[in-house]
Amino acid sequence: MKQKLWTLMILLSLCVYSYAQQIIKPGVKTPTTFAIVVDSTSYENAKSALEAYKQSVEADGLGTYLLVHNWKSPEQIRELLIQLHSDRKSPLEGCVFVGDIPIPMLRDAQHLTSAFKMDQKHDWKESSVPSDRFYDDFELKFDFLKQDADIPLYFYYSLRADSKQYLSPDIYSARIKPLELEGVDKYQLLNKYLEKVVKEKQENANNVLDYLSMGRGHGYNSEDPIAWAGEQLAIREQLPQLFRPGSTVKFFDFDVRFPIKNSYLNEIQSEGLDVMLFHHHGASDTQYLNGYEEVSSIGGSIENVKRFLRSKIPSFAEKKGREAAITAYMENYNVPREWCEEAFDPEKIKEDSLYNLSLDIYTTDIHPLKPQARFVMFDACFNGSFYEKDNIAGAYIFSEGKTLVTQGGTVNTIQDKWPDEFLGLLGAGMRVGQLNRLVCYLENHLIGDPTFHFANNSGVDIDINRALVLEEGNMNYWKRQLKSSLPDLRALALKELCKGGYESLPELLEETYFTSDYFVVRLEAMRLLALNYPEKAIKVLQAALNDGYELVRRLACEYVEKNGHPDLIPAFIQAYLNRQHESRLNFKLLSGIGAFDANALLQELDKQVANRRFYDSLFVERIRKQIEQNEKNTQVDMKEMFDTKAKLSRVRLDIVIFRNHPSTVGIDPLLKFASDDTRDKILRLTAIETLGWFNENYRRGDIVSGLKQIKTDDKELKHEIDKTIHRLIVGRGIQNKSQCN
Structure with missing residues (x-):
């Protein structure tokens, strides 16, 4: 009876939400469901392709909703997703946002990113984090701030003090937002992509993960060969099937051939390639692969010096004048005048432009390609900037070929993380959407079809997708997985036990x-x-x-x-x-x-x-x-922090340095500063917020005690104190889920 009443409530809610919007229910009954969220215009321009995509997902055993509307705000979508997820009979496990779906721009949540720490006084478009954690992590709480006047799809939100202060998405999500290229119909791109997905699901449903390549760019992880070798050893442990006869695994480094760009673009188009992992620096439209060639010859070394001079002198000349720039670089680097004068040679300028284009991969290089890797991961800054008209992750998706889903960050991302966590579960048939849900940061996003998965060739007989949804919180089930022959499944069991409060x-x-x-x-x-x-x-x-x-x-x-x-x-x-x-x-x-x-x-x-x-x-x-x-x-910084005559900008820097390096020596000074009501309020707020970055410190309990002793009637200060305390103590001990996802 309870289940019937619950189902009735869901149906009634859907009826209310269906006003002025179209809800096409699943065509099959399955243990869990999926939702395609699409704007009305995109639906009208790709109706047949979207319906075919829906049917292909359902043919894979996942009942699918098609939610069509002229969405006015992110809240409309979030509330509907929460309702579908709460259906106990067939809960929603994931969704994909197709077309022009509102983009949450999150503020006051930088501690949920891996590296983003921009001063929020900057332009909101730049100092906010575009993140669909707004949609897929239901326990996060936000205050709506405003809709962007220039880009109506942008909606700004602030993470509330009484919100959960960690990430543990309830469902997975992805974006299929077609590129907006000059002279190209974006709806045609959308149709072609969806047709590609349907075709791949129909023709290669039994494709296993037996071909993986990994490529590294310059400057990644200090170019440490020991770190590089360690990752290869771990891949052997996670995906042993790749190292058996008949399978293929390749490891490329940026310095094995110069430039490496052509090798990577060849490899990404290799027939049969399943997964491509990229480790490098990046921008929204660039994969940075090479710096200047490392050479030992005199001629090559001289040419590198000349290229350096030609790259620096023109911008200096714009500020100081041509002659002043030439003289300055001649004297600073003790080089001949003629080397500096080359910076203004039209032929050299053209030559350098072509040379620089040969070093890195740009979106314009990708558009004409036919990438074969079904899944591509970009361990790089900004490559997943789906909100840009053209972006790296989207370029691979909307090219011809077989690439169905990519993973990348919407803002900058840290290098020292575990990029391959649970990668081995892809070999067990786990949906890529679940991979992103398990390892996400605020900036991590999937572009493409999140329901995609390989056939299971792990040697372990398990329905990993069913287990991740329906066995959540089942301590006995996950304790049994601690003995699995698959190392990543053992690791997942530890995480699930953590989430369940074992x-x-x-x-x-x-x-x-x-x-x-x-x-x-x-x-x-x-x-x-x-x-x-x-x-x-x-x-x-x-x-x-x-x-x-x-x-x-x-x-x-x-x-x-x-x-x-x-x-x-x-x-x-x-x-x-x-x-x-x-x-x-x-x-x-x-x-x-x-x-x-x-x-x-x-x-x-x-x-x-x-x-x-x-x-x-x-x-x-x-x-x-x-x-x-x-x-x-440190002593200089501490003295400056408490110098009432010091510039506020300098004092702020003395405080925020502890966000990147939350040193124990900073705890007492920060508490002292935060409690001093004679200091600038903005700086006090900064000090309080910075103390929230000490959530892994053995003295975090002392911080909480110190913050509780601060007495104030100021609402903003109270809010920041509550938020920092929440970050430090909510879920501590057995119930701590702060880093379980």
Whole structure:
């Protein structure tokens, strides 16, 4: 009876929402459902293709709604998705937004991104995060701010203080927003793409993941070969089927051939390619692959210097004049005058333009291609900027070929993350939409069909898509998966137990880390423990700094910095002394020394150095000098922070530096500043917000206590205090889901 009443309520709600909009219900009954959300104009221009797409998804066992309307606001869509998801008989598992669907531009939520930290005083179009987490994470709460006057699809929202302060999407989502290219009918692009999806689902439904390629660009992860090798080893663990006879796996690096662009564009069109993983820097319309060629010859070195001069002098000349620019660069770099004068040579300008075009991939390179990879991942900034008229992720989707779905970020993204988390589950038939739901940041988006999946060739008999929806919260089910032969499924089980609030999770995570032979399982255990139980993570973090998997070591270094417990100092120093040859780990270690008391670091350094033999100890002196210099800089910054005569802009910088590096030494000064009602209110708000970035610190409880002691009648200050406290304590301990998704 309860189920019947619930179903009736859903139907009545749909009737109310169907006013002035069209709701086409699923044509089949399935355990879960999917929704295609489309604007009225796009529907009229691609009706047959959309209906064929709906039928193809249903043929794959997923009942599909088609929701058509001239959508006026994101709230209209979100409320409808929530209702469909609440259908207990057949809950909504995901959706796709087709055409011109409102774009939520989120503010005051930068802690939910991987790297975005722009001052929100800047233009709202630039300082907001375009994010569909508004639609797929139902527990997030927002205040509507305004609709953009120039771009009506943009709707600005502020994350509320009483909202959940972490991401755990209830459904997956994706965008199919056709490119807007000069002389091209965007609805024709939409039709062709949908027809491509339907054809692929019909003709290659049994296609397995047996061909994967991965390519890296310059500057990625400090170009560390050890990090690069570690990822290849992990791929072997996650997708062992790729390394068996009859399968193909390729690893490309930017410096194996110069320029690498042509090799990548050839590879992306290789017949049979299933997945392409790109690691590089990016812009909305560019995949950055190469810098200047690294050469050892004299002639090549001279030419690189000339190219550098030609790239810099013209802009300097616009400000100071041609002669002043030439003279300045001649003197600064001690180079001949004629090298500088080449910057104004029309032939050289043309030559350089063509040279620069050969280094990177642009959307204009992609449009005429026929990419074959069904799924392409862009581990790069801005490549997933679906809101731009032309963008990298969309260019692959709306080209001819077989690419059905891509993943990329709408804003900048951090390099030191786990880009391949749960990648192995794609081989088990998991929908790409679920992959993005499991590993999302505020900026992560899928472009294309999120229901796409490969046939299961993992050797594990499991309906992973059904389990992710219908077994959520089933502790017994996920405990059984801890013994799976598939490492990524074991790792997923840990995450699902975390989400479900498994009572003995900290103990399980520690035991798993110290007993598992699998890289990805140890990494998942360490991450969940460090991010959710920092007070109980010390023992694991000490060991993880010397783990056999490079990414475990690198992320452990980050968590050690954010944790800040003094007991971590010996392992921190030991990691530097043992592994200073690892360029990316070395970078993380040196950038994290501010987490600890300088005297304690120096004492530990002296203690460990005394028991070692060195042929060359210059690297020891390097960290010693950096510790001492960092301490001097910190003292200067602290003095400036409390100098009432200092420029407000400078004081702000002294405060926000702790967002990137939430050092324990900053806790007490930030609390002192936040509680001082004689200081500028905006700066106090900044200090309070910055304290929210200490959610992984072993002293987060002290921060909460300090914030609660601040007495104020100011609504904005109260709001920020409540929000920061919420970030620090909501879900702590057993119930902490802050990083379980």
